[in-house]
Amino acid sequence: MILSTCVLVPTVCFWFDAPHLVTLATRIAILSIAAISLNLLIGTCGLVSFGHGMYLAIGAYSVSILQTTGVDNGFAHFSAATVVAGIAAALIGPLALRTSGIAFIMVTLAFAQMFFYLMISLRVFGGDDGMSLAGHSLLGPLDLGNRLGLFEVSVLLLAAITALSQLFNRSTAGYALRAARQNVRRAESLGLDIHRLRRIVYVVSAVLTADAGSLFANLNSYVSPSYSAWPMSGDLILIVVLGGMGSVFGPIVGAIFLLSVESFAPGLSEHWMLPYGIAIVWIVMTARHGLLGALLALRPAGKERRQ
Amino acid sequence: MTTLIITQVLNGLQFGLMLFLIATGLTLILGIMDFVNLAHGSLYMMGAYATATLVAKGMGFFPALLGGVLATFAVGVVIEVVVVRKLYRRDHLDHVLATFGIILAFNEVVRIIWGPVGLTFDPPEQFADSVDLLGFTYPAYRLLVIGMISLVGAGLWWLVTRTRIGMQIRAGATHPEIVSALGVNIRALKTTLFALGAALAAFSGALIGPLRSVQPGMGEEVLIQALVVIIVGGIGAIRGALVAGILLGLLDTLGRAFLPLMISRFANPEVAQAVGPALASMMIYLTMALVLVFKPAGLLPATGK
Amino acid sequence: MSGIASLELRGLVKRFGGLLATDHVSVTIAEGELFALIGPNGAGKSTLIGQIAGELMPDEGEILIGDQSITGWGVVARARSGLGRTFQIAQTIDAFTTLESVVLSRRSGSLSPTGFFAPLLGDKEILDIARETLNVVGLGELTQLRVDRLSHGERKQLELAMALVRQPRVLLLDEPMAGMSPGESETMAQLLSELRGKCTIVLIEHDMDVVFKLADRIGVLASGALIAIGSADDIRNNPLVRASYLGEEEIT
Numbered sequence: 001m002i003l004s005t006c007v008l009v010p011t012v013c014f015w016f017d018a019p020h021l022v023t024l025a026t027r028i029a030i031l032s033i034a035a036i037s038l039n040l041l042i043g044t045c046g047l048v049s050f051g052h053g054m055y056l057a058i059g060a061y062s063v064s065i066l067q068t069t070g071v072d073n074g075f076a077h078f079s080a081a082t083v084v085a086g087i088a089a090a091l092i093g094p095l096a097l098r099t100s101g102i103a104f105i106m107v108t109l110a111f112a113q114m115f116f117y118l119m120i121s122l123r124v125f126g127g128d129d130g131m132s133l134a135g136h137s138l139l140g141p142l143d144l145g146n147r148l149g150l151f152e153v154s155v156l157l158l159a160a161i162t163a164l165s166q167l168f169n170r171s172t173a174g175y176a177l178r179a180a181r182q183n184v185r186r187a188e189s190l191g192l193d194i195h196r197l198r199r200i201v202y203v204v205s206a207v208l209t210a211d212a213g214s215l216f217a218n219l220n221s222y223v224s225p226s227y228s229a230w231p232m233s234g235d236l237i238l239i240v241v242l243g244g245m246g247s248v249f250g251p252i253v254g255a256i257f258l259l260s261v262e263s264f265a266p267g268l269s270e271h272w273m274l275p276y277g278i279a280i281v282w283i284v285m286t287a288r289h290g291l292l293g294a295l296l297a298l299r300p301a302g303k304e305r306r307q
Numbered sequence: 308m309t310t311l312i313i314t315q316v317l318n319g320l321q322f323g324l325m326l327f328l329i330a331t332g333l334t335l336i337l338g339i340m341d342f343v344n345l346a347h348g349s350l351y352m353m354g355a356y357a358t359a360t361l362v363a364k365g366m367g368f369f370p371a372l373l374g375g376v377l378a379t380f381a382v383g384v385v386i387e388v389v390v391v392r393k394l395y396r397r398d399h400l401d402h403v404l405a406t407f408g409i410i411l412a413f414n415e416v417v418r419i420i421w422g423p424v425g426l427t428f429d430p431p432e433q434f435a436d437s438v439d440l441l442g443f444t445y446p447a448y449r450l451l452v453i454g455m456i457s458l459v460g461a462g463l464w465w466l467v468t469r470t471r472i473g474m475q476i477r478a479g480a481t482h483p484e485i486v487s488a489l490g491v492n493i494r495a496l497k498t499t500l501f502a503l504g505a506a507l508a509a510f511s512g513a514l515i516g517p518l519r520s521v522q523p524g525m526g527e528e529v530l531i532q533a534l535v536v537i538i539v540g541g542i543g544a545i546r547g548a549l550v551a552g553i554l555l556g557l558l559d560t561l562g563r564a565f566l567p568l569m570i571s572r573f574a575n576p577e578v579a580q581a582v583g584p585a586l587a588s589m590m591i592y593l594t595m596a597l598v599l600v601f602k603p604a605g606l607l608p609a610t611g612k
Numbered sequence: 613m614s615g616i617a618s619l620e621l622r623g624l625v626k627r628f629g630g631l632l633a634t635d636h637v638s639v640t641i642a643e644g645e646l647f648a649l650i651g652p653n654g655a656g657k658s659t660l661i662g663q664i665a666g667e668l669m670p671d672e673g674e675i676l677i678g679d680q681s682i683t684g685w686g687v688v689a690r691a692r693s694g695l696g697r698t699f700q701i702a703q704t705i706d707a708f709t710t711l712e713s714v715v716l717s718r719r720s721g722s723l724s725p726t727g728f729f730a731p732l733l734g735d736k737e738i739l740d741i742a743r744e745t746l747n748v749v750g751l752g753e754l755t756q757l758r759v760d761r762l763s764h765g766e767r768k769q770l771e772l773a774m775a776l777v778r779q780p781r782v783l784l785l786d787e788p789m790a791g792m793s794p795g796e797s798e799t800m801a802q803l804l805s806e807l808r809g810k811c812t813i814v815l816i817e818h819d820m821d822v823v824f825k826l827a828d829r830i831g832v833l834a835s836g837a838l839i840a841i842g843s844a845d846d847i848r849n850n851p852l853v854r855a856s857y858l859g860e861e862e863i864t
């Protein structure tokens with residue numbers, strides 16, 4: 001499946017002489033990584049983080065800032081993204097997790113907005129103009145400036161994270177967090193230290209999102225404070241929810257759908273955001289289990305079992 | 308220097324009262340209906356645009372303001388009836404997404420009708436100049452804003468604590484079954500409350516119009532600041548929103564005005580130039596972080612729940 | 613932390629405003645004893661259970677499991693130290709199967725990261741223990757069924773299984789028969805009698821026949837205070853208890 005994607009997508013794209021489709025596919029893969037990481041919080045813990053754009057931005061700025069100091073080693077970029085995002089999440093996570101429900105959404109949104117204003121006011125790092133990448137990350141012999149190389153790396157990472165997230169959901173910790181999502185009282189009376197687990201998942205989710213951010217910087221050759229602004233965080237949530245949060249593959253379906261629309265709709269009408277916004281409202285009001293859920297619901301219903 | 312400080316304190320007060328008014332509508336809807344309305348900022352924007360349009364059509368400032376607020380009240384009723392009403396029973400995630408969609412749609416509607424470039428409009432003539440306040444001058448319009456928000460705030464307080472509908476609202480928050488058993492139409496009450504929040508946001512947006520430019524997306528920044536006010540004040544708490552609004556308004560304004568100066572005292576100007584504004588822009592969020600550490604439920608949490 | 617332990621309450625006091633909800637309650641429940649707590653509605657049973665479980669903190673007094681004071685501990689720490697409980701209204705996890713619920717309960721004690729990140733259903737030994745426990749409570753046939761399809765009584769049985777599978781040193785049972793059909797109550801009573809001596813149990817129950825039949829000792833709570841402790845016969849014949857609880861007119 002992974003191999004065929006790696007080979008098939010670029011082949012098809014070049015067949016139709018449409019290299020921008022490789023870019024789109026890479027974009028889908030990268031934001032799927034971020035969305036799957038976010039789904040660890042939304043789907044597994046029931047915690048809606050409206051601030052994951054910040055971690056995407058941290059990962060992206062890690063690449064661009066290190067590039068300006070002449071470091072083009074990709075491993076250094078990803079390590080920096082991991083460490084900085086890890087520290088930020090270890091500070092913000094416990095604070096945000098002192099609240100829950102609506103307040104958690106509001107607090108995470110506010111912190112991401114704080115980072116947005118921070119980057120805007122730091123002229124050293126381009127301020128609100130953002131930064132163009134001086135070069136791309138070099139992973140050994142592999143230059144992430146190479147479209148195809150970046151695509152393959154992104155798909156491989158996506159596959160790895162999908163598999164890990166699948167394993168996590170089947171683990172005791174995954175079950176424990178889902179149990180707490182449904183019934184905190186029950187989970188705690190089983191001796192499950194839910195708060196500690198949630199803090200850990202928050203950091204892991206942030207770090208993975210930051211790594212996606214480093215890839216994202218390489219794809220766009222450009223970094224902007226707007227990665228940390230609310231529309232980006234909102235898009236990530238939208239990807240998760242549109243695809244369906246119940247499944248590991250949901251976010252991938254969501255990313256394919258959302259990013260395709262975002263890439264083709266502007267060509268149809270300048271004012272595509274209007275029907276797009278209305279469509280989001282409509283989908284939220286009608287489809288309860290996301291697009292993947294809607295697709296699965298089309299299958300003949302399985303027999304109810306009860307011995 | 309004292310004049311500068313007093314001017315900035317007044318500016319901070321004006322901004323803080325503005326935040327309070329926006330946050331109040333939001334926090335009432337949040338506390339009473341348990342609904343997260345991210346599109347609250349869009350209603351603020353609608354108020355500004357509607358008022359600007361009426362002013363441009365030759366209407367006087369105050370009638371235009373009233374018109375803008377009423378128009379947004381009507382928009383609020385429509386949104387509540389068509390979308391929001393169906394989502395009360397859903398989880399917060401659905402609220403966030405649906406109102407996210409509404410924001411996108413609204414911003415685009417504004418771009419279609421009024422174009423992507425911002426509008427400006429003038430304050431009422433009698434308040435266009437500065438006035439002399441015990442030896443220093445201050446723009447009369449900003450004083451008007453402070454006065455009008457204080458009036459509306461007082462009116463709101465009276466409405467919630469002293470009137471029948473206010474009692475119903477407060478009772479509906481804690482005991483919806485009992486209130487509806489008493490024959491109060493909870494549905495209509497919720498619609499009214501939502502539209503009232505919309506009108507408050509529109510009122511703020513219209514007042515801010517002459518001070519800043521009226522443009523698509525103007526509501527989002529202020530929405531997030533209002534969310535911070537709510538977290539700091541305590542969800543559902545009007546008093547909390549007042550205290551937190553003024554606190555954060557002052558912190559933000561004074562921080563932007565004086566932090567770079569203060570830092571330049573003990574760092575070289577270049578560093579102060581870079582760090583000052585950055586730190587100032589983070590002030591209200593850092594305050595929020597501190598409040599979360601020491602009082603996670605907010606400074607003055609709503610009681611009775 | 614294996615085996616069973618005594619539970620000791622020393623002078624517990626809990627106030628809500630001016631109301632004394634728990635009034636200097638002291639009692640030692642021996643290892644393996646089945647201690648029933650009875651009292652009219654509003655006597656403070658839930659408040660007392662809450663303090664033992666760690667959901668409420670007492671204003672005064674101490675709570676010990678074995679020799680260890682757990683007074684300031686939270687729910688999680690108490691559960692880890694071997695306190696198991698069921699709830700008045702069964703608290704279950706609807707989207708899990710009964711087997712998943714019980715296995716999660718069994719594994720939730722393991723602190724090691726490896727144990728925690730291993731697949732939940734990957735350990736044959738634990739699966740066998742979980743199936744066995746489900747068998748004991750009478751759900752052996754329903755291991756693959758989702759919890760939201762269980763009947764009310766079956767949920768209570770499942771809760772008991774989730775508590776038992778962790779081999780608790782002290783077990784709190786909050787009205788295990790509330791809302792059960794007569795048949796289900798019968799099963800539960802049978803289960804409880806089989807548990808006697810294997811576990812230290814604090815039982816809150818309104819069904820007096822069950823309480824008088826099963827309990828080693830009975831404590832009577834009225835207005836927050838333990839007004840009597842004794843065997844079934846003692847309690848039956850205690851005039852104070854008859855007056856305040858068993859529904860008889862005060863005899864003066």
